Amino acid sequence: MLALGCLCASTALAYKTVGFRWASEAGPIVYRLDPAGSDDITDGSDHQRIEDAFQAWGCAEGTNLRFSRGPDMTGPGSSGDGLSSVFWIENEAGLSPFGLTENNVAVTINNVIIEQGATVENQETDIILNGVHFQWNSQGQASGNNIPIFPIMLSHIGTMVGLDQSCTAADDPQCPGEDQTILKWFYDYSATTPLPDDVSGLQSLYPADDDSQCEGPFRQGERCENNCDCIGDMVCIPGIYDYNICAPQCTSDANNCPPQFACLFGAKGEDDIAKGTCVQVGTQQLRPIGSYCEVNTQCENNSCLAVADVGRSICRQTCSDDGDCSENTQCLDGVCIGFGPFEGIGCDEEPPSGCACTQNATTDPSAALLLGILFWGFRKRRRP
Known part of the structure; x- marks a missing residue:
């Protein structure tokens, strides 16, 4: 209606x-x-x-x-x-x-x-x-x-x-x-x-x-040049629109990525928790290999299965070595999973707040396409 x-x-x-x-x-x-x-x-x-x-x-x-x-x-x-x-x-x-x-x-x-x-x-x-x-x-x-x-x-x-x-x-x-x-x-x-x-x-x-402002610091999905442009512990990584964005960190014990993001996990640590970074996927974009999923149709390879090394269901792809995996994943026990939390793009220099970051740019190869169907229109005339 x-x-x-x-x-x-x-x-x-x-x-x-x-x-x-x-x-x-x-x-x-x-x-x-x-x-x-x-x-x-x-x-x-x-x-x-x-x-x-x-x-x-x-x-x-x-x-x-x-x-x-x-x-x-x-x-x-x-x-x-x-x-x-x-x-x-x-x-x-x-x-x-x-x-x-x-x-x-x-x-x-x-x-x-x-x-x-x-x-x-x-x-x-x-x-x-x-x-x-x-x-x-x-x-x-x-x-x-x-x-x-x-x-x-x-x-x-x-x-x-x-x-x-x-x-x-x-x-x-x-x-x-x-x-x-x-x-x-x-x-x-x-x-x-x-x-x-x-x-x-x-x-x-x-x-x-949150504490973000329109001119910085920035929140998830906003443009950034390095980690120090982002609020909290977010990191600056490539997004799906050919520019860098601020992205939150995530863990396997909580599905804590915002909408239009998916957690790309690494392997579980000694605390039995897999850590990762929320990568941008947009509204209709399929999720990349190694990222959190709930059903097959969310994944670019149409395969969502539980992986013991992560402790969560991910877009699962089998492998024999790293060459079978995408750029941001590695082959571990025959399955492609992430490397763990992205370090993001290091700060040019240490700002007064004490933010100190390291350089490790990564690439997210996904692209976004938003789908719409019906419209509600608004027109306005000039004042007579």
């Missing part, structure tokens, strides 16, 4: 939620950009303003929601391909598949099935910008059909994360005030950041659960 949103129970706040959230516990929302950008801008500032808008939401206080720019799009934009994308449509024929007309500046399409009375998980959102009927700029000025990128993106990202319009009309009795939210029936071209009511809604969906 598709639902457009529900008013939160608190009478002190007017923010509205649509009925979905992202699994922020797994790491940042990864989005892609069309390398072509806008036909109206040739200096790359169109991409920068989009990134600035995502950063503004990711730096809202008291939340664990973050964003990360992933690899650029490699083909025409489409909805329902399992990948969150931001792109312009620059030809008339390309508008109608996304429901865009000469009256719509942009549309947000959340590919998720809304369930009445429940909050479901979203895995894909596309933001499509109308480059046919509007001219775009990166300077923040609006004049006629000349539209600034940043405030448009700021508004549509709010819808992307699961918030609905707090103010639907000038006489909306539930509106907290036009100066309290950017999610209203018109675009606020002066907006520079989410406003108090927007932040309250974000905190309700994505409450902060």
Whole structure:
């Protein structure tokens, strides 16, 4: 069932939620950009303003929601391909598949099935910008059909994360005030950041659960250069999007990896516990050889079996020597298992906090593909 949103129970706040959230516990929302950008801008500032808008939401206080720019799009934009994308449509024929007309500046399409009375998980959102009927700029000025990128993106990202319009009309009795939210029936071209009511809604969906900050230290799944960029005992290792990410450590006595990660164990130690590191697998990616699993279909080799040297079920592959195993595993007693906890990428120098790390970069060969099916769309007209 598709639902457009529900008013939160608190009478002190007017923010509205649509009925979905992202699994922020797994790491940042990864989005892609069309390398072509806008036909109206040739200096790359169109991409920068989009990134600035995502950063503004990711730096809202008291939340664990973050964003990360992933690899650029490699083909025409489409909805329902399992990948969150931001792109312009620059030809008339390309508008109608996304429901865009000469009256719509942009549309947000959340590919998720809304369930009445429940909050479901979203895995894909596309933001499509109308480059046919509007001219775009990166300077923040609006004049006629000349539209600034940043405030448009700021508004549509709010819808992307699961918030609905707090103010639907000038006489909306539930509106907290036009100066309290950017999610209203018109675009606020002066907006520079989410406003108090927007932040309250974000905190309700994505409450902060660690000491990470938008500019570091970083949490699981966020970009890093070395171990000292990460919170706690997380290590900086290659992720599935061709950049390094912060990853937690894990053990066989507790399935303690966050969503979209799987524990790659080493052999059990004297304490009868196997230690390892949580490697990123994404939402639909199959788990690598040697990592924790529950059923065969989770594994890239379709084999999930208990292994005595680990004390857990793992994606089990038999071997005669290390050459039969993947890069991050070794052959032990005829089975490919991990080497133990990754050391990660060593810190360039010892910071004041005393973090001291060693160099041992590893490679995770897996790649991610997110799958989506139906969509909930949001369009907004310019204020008359």
